[in-house]
Amino acid sequence: MREMSKGSNIGLTELSADTDAVVVSLRWTSASGDGDADVSVLLLDADGKVRSDADFFFYNNPAARDGSVQLLGKNPTDGGSEDRISIDLSAVPSGVERIVIAASQYGEAVFGSLDDLRVTVSDRAGEALLGFTITDAGVESAILFGELYRRGGEWKFRAIGQGYESGLAGLATDFGIVVDEETDEPAPEQLAEPAGPSPEVPGQRTASAPTADATAPAPAPAEQAGETAAPPADAVTPRRARGPRTAKKKVTLPKTAKPTLAENDAWRPSRLFPATSLKSDKEREVRATSLLLSVMAEVPEFGRRLTAGFGAPAGRMQTFVEVALPHGDAPKRPDGVIRVERAGKLWTALVETKTNGNPLRSEQVQSYMDIAARRGYEAVITLSNDVALDGHPLVEVKTDGRRKHKVALWHLSWAEVTHQAQMLIRHEGVGNSTHAWLLQELLHYLQHENSGCHGFQNMGPAWVPVRNGVETETLCQGDERALDVVISWEQLVRQVCLRLGGELGQKALPVQRTRRGVAPHERRESLADQLCEEGRLTSELRIEGTPGVLAIAADLRTGKLRTSIEIEAPQGSYPLPTVKRLIRALAEAPADLHVETLVADGKGPRGTLERLRPEPGDLLPKDGSPITGFRLSLFKGMGLARGNAESGFIRSVDAAVDRFHASVVTSVTALDRRSAPRPRKESVPTG
Template identity: 70%
Template sequence: MYELIKGANVGLAALSESVDSVIVSLDWTSPTGEGDADVSVLLLDADGKVRSDADFYFYNNPVAPDGSVQLLGKTPTGGGNQDRISFDLTAIPDGVDRIVVAASRYDGAHFGELDDLRMTLADGSGEHLLRFAIEEAGPMSAFLFGEFYRRGGEWKLRAVGQGYESGLAGLATDFGVDIDDGTDDGTDGAAAAEVLEETADGERTQATAPARADDRGQPATGEGVPAPRQPEEAAAPRKPSARPRTARKKVTLPKAARKSLAENDSWKQARLFPVSALKSDRDREMRATSVLLSVMTQIPEFGRRLTAAFGAPAGRMETFTEVSLPHGDNPRRPDGVIRVERAGKLWTALVEAKTNGNPLRAEQVQAYMDLAARRGYEAVITLSNDVALEGSPLVDVRIDGRRKHKVALRHLSWAEVAHQAQLLIRHEGVGNMTHAWLLQELLHYLQHENSGCHGFQNMGSAWVPVRNGIDDETLCQGDPRALEVVESWERLIRQVCLRLGGELGQKVLPVQRSRRGTDPGARRMQGADRLCREGRLQAELRMEGTPGVLAITADLRTGRLRTSLEIPALEHGYPLTGAKRLVRRLAEAPADLHIETLVDGGAGGPRSTLERLRPEPADLLPKNGARITGFRLSLFKGMGGSRGNAESGFIRSVDEAVHRFYATIVAALDRPAPRRAPAAGRSAAE
């Protein structure tokens, strides 16, 4: 990776062939684990000013209409956060000469309190190209990390490393943005304070006189930052609503629940969406559909997330339940209807929902598809605990090719609904506290055992016969029941990705090792043959910001689950130094963690448990002096016997194994290694 120093610049074309779209990541850690900052982007003209206030992108204006700039949000990284920004450089308007990438803190905090400040750049393929590390930021509440600029028809990147004592408001004002700090709109001081304190954590930004400094605390100079804008005495006042507000308006709920005021634990908190009265599957389907559709209408961010992938436009949404639509002598009654209006045009979808283990019925979905086609609706959305597979629809329907109007059949799992709700209320934030509370109530409802919306929870009727066939070695290749188990396994892995990603606030995706363009059905047939031969189910998960992939193996012969991760060895330094550092980073990991040394040539290297390696890290070094390429970390767990999601179930055991591995191993690797004072007499080689 290319290392950039302060003031240096580099042409993007010299780093990669895929730099039309790039992603900039700003990283920091905090000794307390609580320090945070917010990124911002300014598009500047040749005079070093924004063309209008719309060229200022921050938490209250995160996306450019043309897609040229998009703030992607935060990803937790153990002791800190990573904030990412996506740039489509081909879409940057011609009038933009420079793009400034900055970050700011709030409530009197400054960047000198954070550690490991750095900016990294990745190309369109995701490959990391360069890094700029900030040695010392000083008492600055806003900081300029870098800037893109045009030279000779190509884009270059300069490492700036300069700070502002005046925070986000001062930084924005310096570049020509007319900001609204919440106190100049005709309200008194108390009212303004109430507006700023609307967020869950009380964050606020105060505008003060801009003062700039570099990362050593000295006044900033150089072409990286223009001179402060002088006040214009005769400038006409603008309407407050036209100014960007630097007061945060995104709300996330606090992670720690407030102490209950109940006299004892048997008291149950009053809920907006009660579940105690649900007695039948029909009641559960009606309640779940009505609750979901009403929340989608009230919280535009949430409704948009669930419908955008189905082709719905961004517009005014209305939802309806238990509607009656004419259909010959017997009117049809879908569970719900979604209608979105944009520019006088309507997009409409029928909704068919199922809860518990109830399957979608092909004849019912077919009838809704025909009805939607005749009425000019755009889609039929099925909603159930099942998880759709790539290239394999849950319900086979017949599409009449003679009809000009085509209707899309889309599926949404309850696990995906819960995943999107978690992302918004716990990581990305919504518009106000009421919206956050509504999403929390929805999530509580979906996760309640009586709601029937628990997600994929049954490996199917083929699970027990296949396990028995593997035990007594009677399962033959080509057995259709093996294919059913492989499909259920893929559904389970997709759901595990959704649950883990919702908790972490980052993307967790299954990895497919087959060649691009390979038919998914053929890939599953290969997995079924492997299951018959080896008795094992295998999957890999890629977690954003994590080195390597998390591998999961369910060995049906031994009844054990194995979760593992391969990490690379240090490129430089002594092998013993790398072994000791690894053991120190795993100081809080389970003692039964297995560590295997990977060496050149693929031959098996030393392996042992963490408990035995803590006093003797040198046991990880190959006796023959082979070059170490990495280490494989593995945890083992007994596999549940039943096919369902009961306490002893297989699905629950897979969920627990993945979450335990992430919490105890992956999270430990993300944290900086604990520092250890050198012992007297220790050699430099160690």
């Protein structure tokens, strides 16, 4: 990999023979685990300006219609997160001369508070070609990491590292984006209103997102896409800051189900993809593979969403199942094949699928890697209920370095497939109502109890002996079984984030607090030793738009799950009105919610919500210490079984997180937004 310095540039063809499509990754770390930023991409013409606001891609406009740019979302890394962007250079319009890669923070956050600011560019096989680390970030709230630009018929990369103190607004206007200064924040006179859950939460970012010209047509109302279950009543859909509009409408599922015509509840609606008749794991694998691949081919937004991160170009997709390919004495039959054609070139991936708890087999995946290398295919994609983790490969394969052709090995979990389907049909929208209906039918199949595609569903064989060892205090540090449980716990938490993100339409990521430079396996070994010593599994989730991180703790000694969140006390407010507003905001929260006052020099008063409702003043410190915040906690019995049964540990974690988020987090989020000071408007020059 070529290391770049600030201001340097290099041609991509000098680094790889296959640069028609690249993946750009932006990553950063934070010792506290709290750092975050949003990536953005701008397509510029020869004058250094966007051709229209549609050339600006960010969280509210994540993909180009022609497939040239697609934001792939965040992945957790040790101590931070990584944003990946798929750029199909062969699909970039001829009028685009530069592709600028940037990131911005919101609120008062600056990039100087983050470490290891780095951009890498990889080819379609996932091999890193170049990297650039920004070492001089300070008070900037937006940064240009680098740009891809045309020169002499080829694409080159330039390392920029330029910052903006004016944030997203300053960055956008420099490149011709019209910035809307309007805000959805409440007026000061609204701050005194009683707090409570709100069905619609305004966006949190202080820098307004760009808007298109006012003449652009507004998106049409969502069309009915077949009968579907309504989203949970307690689900909160955040209202993003307005972004670039497009003339093409996007269809999402209706928020309420159409009235049923059935005579009684026992009547089952007909389904395009029935799951009740499946009898064996082989049937489940064949059915799931065929359904997924067929919907990928028929719904371009969905197919592109799943394959862009694997280096596939934006083009015409066809999918196949049970294809016989020569290999030694007997042909091999991968579960599926994906082929994408663009400009006369083919991109091909073999697919190996597992359902239920069936593990991927290294020898089987190795044979497909060998076949793909000999036939000039680009990738092998494994698909199972396991969740891939950074630094923990699910299968071990060997690569023949003598072969010039590189084959990439990628993994996709069924939980991620479900997540992407939910994001499209519930939040972002697809091209037409038929596509929305197909995705809804696929989603119903994946979530059916008989499909075998429920995601991570077993804590593994080490769970019971580790749990027993904690109870009897016989589990010793260095026990490999404790490490296995820590890995399973991390997979479970990652899946919880995928599920919550799909339901809410918000980014949800695990927070991993670690020292700089600590490798993933070292961090997991440290957590395994902590499990042996304390008997607890702990994790934190950062959910976009919430005022704090959601903490989960599973105490194997007491058999209790604790979900909690810490929120800051409003600055400049009087203590008694502050605690009264908090108690009012928690009107719908469970009576057994524990509320604890946080003070600078130790722990403050605490009590259950049931006791505090008539006497909120009991939360005030007796010695008059200033209140820094509050900790809200719920306790729930922990499931013991290692599997995904109703009485299992996994179900109990899901239920605890759902209950806490619906009844507590949504309430304090609404309170936080009402209590926040209204941002001052600043004049922003337009390009």
